[in-house]
Amino acid sequence: MNQVETFNRPIYIGIIGLGTVGTGAYKILTRNNQLIKKRLGVPLEIKRIADLDLDSDRGIPSLNKDLLTTDAYKVIDDPEIDIAVELIGGLEPAKTFILRALDKGKHVVTANKALLAHYGHEIFQKASHASLDVGFEASVGGGIPIIRAIREGFAANNIEAIYGIVNGTANYILSKMTNEGGDFTQVLEEAQRKGYAEQDPSLDIEGIDSAHKITILASLAFGANIPLSRVYTEGIAAISPLDIQYARHLGYRIKLLAIAKRVGEEIDIRVHPTLLPQETPLANVDNILNALYIVGDAVGKNMFVGEGAGAMPTGSAVVGDIIEVSRNILRGQGGRVPALGVLNPLIADCPIRKIGEIRSEYYLRFMAVDQPGVLARISGILGDHSISIASVLQKDREPKEGVPVVMMTHEALEKDIQLALKKIDQLEVVLARTTLIRAERDIS
């Protein structure tokens, strides 16, 4: 006998935050309510929506103003509400709201990657103790069901690596610079005009948002606590049209990549601009699209591509989670799948590889004076540090800044590279700080 047949009231939803994603979730819940009822057997009903701004026009004429409140506790403390949907983003007051909602016995659905990257452990632990669900599919990859894929689809696998293009703004900017030219500032301004970049774009362009997301994905993939502070993070603001052009000559495209790999007992986790061979699928995921490339010990390589942001794609993930949680509510079975895929008490700390200890191939651009022997001196220092050169590209002189000398190295240890560059940058024939961009070849 299914419990679902004895459950004959709606499931009540409270939404905190009626911004872009909240509006998308609202639209989907209302527009597709008949479909959702066919899935669950009971309807979902939005009982209350909290937002500080009750006046802006959100393009939803059907919105019943009586549902609105400026007081989030009208959602959190309402005993009838089954699921609290947190869509305000940021650390506080979102953290307080979610912990209190769990205290009040509510399941939670959230799109808040910053919060989960910082305090996921605390939130998941509280939820686990209370057999409550925390749905967070919307926190990474927008509408791409990547959380479910890693946690359940690939549950049979030891995940070996994740490579992700997980920030649409950064990808838009790099794609534009690559395909249409223009320098970073110029393209950023255009992205801001089009609404693809925030007025304060720092989370996106500095790689912080990507670091949040890879922290969540790595926690899931490796069933481990990954401290956000240990994720080496570099943004895209220093990428110049020159490097994009040289990378292309060498057969690469530059993407802001979030990487998490198992290397022996350690996790190598980092976010930085990355050269990808131009024929690889990830290199060709452009504009605002996101992509996740997952390697499992059984499934091999899988790639997922879709819109990583926006009201409707992210709203799709939020409502998908609401449906999932509702299925558990109907059966009185919260916490059916552990948040990170392994039983919560078994989530362990995990050693993180120091950035100096990673091995990678490197793109190096030296700005040198145009005189005999310079190349020999640079490559001599590289050789002294066990760094071997795979290819060299020397371009026309640009008298003011010197001659760009571009090299791709074979795989080398990062700290050897850093030591060598320190010495090279002290040469009087080297006129500017050397540009370093890491390359990934393992993705095909």
Place this chain on the structure above:
Amino acid sequence: MNQVETFNRPIYIGIIGLGTVGTGAYKILTRNNQLIKKRLGVPLEIKRIADLDLDSDRGIPSLNKDLLTTDAYKVIDDPEIDIAVELIGGLEPAKTFILRALDKGKHVVTANKALLAHYGHEIFQKASHASLDVGFEASVGGGIPIIRAIREGFAANNIEAIYGIVNGTANYILSKMTNEGGDFTQVLEEAQRKGYAEQDPSLDIEGIDSAHKITILASLAFGANIPLSRVYTEGIAAISPLDIQYARHLGYRIKLLAIAKRVGEEIDIRVHPTLLPQETPLANVDNILNALYIVGDAVGKNMFVGEGAGAMPTGSAVVGDIIEVSRNILRGQGGRVPALGVLNPLIADCPIRKIGEIRSEYYLRFMAVDQPGVLARISGILGDHSISIASVLQKDREPKEGVPVVMMTHEALEKDIQLALKKIDQLEVVLARTTLIRAERDIS
């Protein structure tokens, strides 16, 4: 209080069929048993394996021969076995085995796309009545978690369309013909030597396997009964190097595509070689890879790419389902998610669009005598049938068979095309039956 904490025995698995996929599932279950225990809290234990062939070496030295039996009923009738895993494929005796296992109160995991395409309705109905699960992630797309993605990840969406490259053998053959040349027979023989094609390849190259898979996906996507017999199916045996070459000149690549779209109240569902614009991602999924491209009304466009066959990828999906079903067993909650995503009694028949009523763009290759006025006669007949021509490619004469005249049409009604071709093929200046290949532009 979680029921899982009171469950303190292994979950017992019985496998029927120790072929490629069975061997993969066995290896994963044994190799990753510690990981799986961390997910579930209890171990999975293979209690019995049935196969008619007990002698072949399957490359698993650890296999305990005492588990083996030639009698499938030793699995099905063993009251201790919780999950029966059917991996023999084909209609019978697989159908009898699965129905009987459900009668005996066992959950079922299967990779059997032919069986589910023919008899899914009956199997899912029986499972639903008994609150038992039938896991079938492995039936489509190998290790790609596409069943979960559509049913749960995109649960908030009305799915609008699915485009799939779901047969690795056909994709391998077409990719080889495209990238390296060679005619169909030659490349098929090479694929057979490499083990990418069966000795009897008809299910794969005639599109039947793809039809099975799109039937399952469409049933899920539209929450409907889709009769396999109504899926228009064309294979790839008639694709000639000539057409691959002309398609390339026109900016297309040819893929065996499985298509299911909602068109008004009807479902347009079909499998056939298809011209795809060469810059679209699906057009570049090559060799044995599979890809699914899903369009939802909220999530927009998503694409999934991975290995669609083979022991380990498909085994990954099988074991993922075993883990999922085990979570339900631990909580005494079978049938938590309806097999097709909407409650079983609400699965309705759904009108299928007749092939004559579809609208598409078409690639047409006429073989005509080389004399004045031929093009005018052909295009006149097309015009009489409301078919307008987007581009024409006329190649060098090949005296024996005539001159190939290649046209791309604008969107037209299939039955108009068929009527026009019937008349054109009766012209004395047309020397062979005209080749027709449909094109899809909606995928970007």
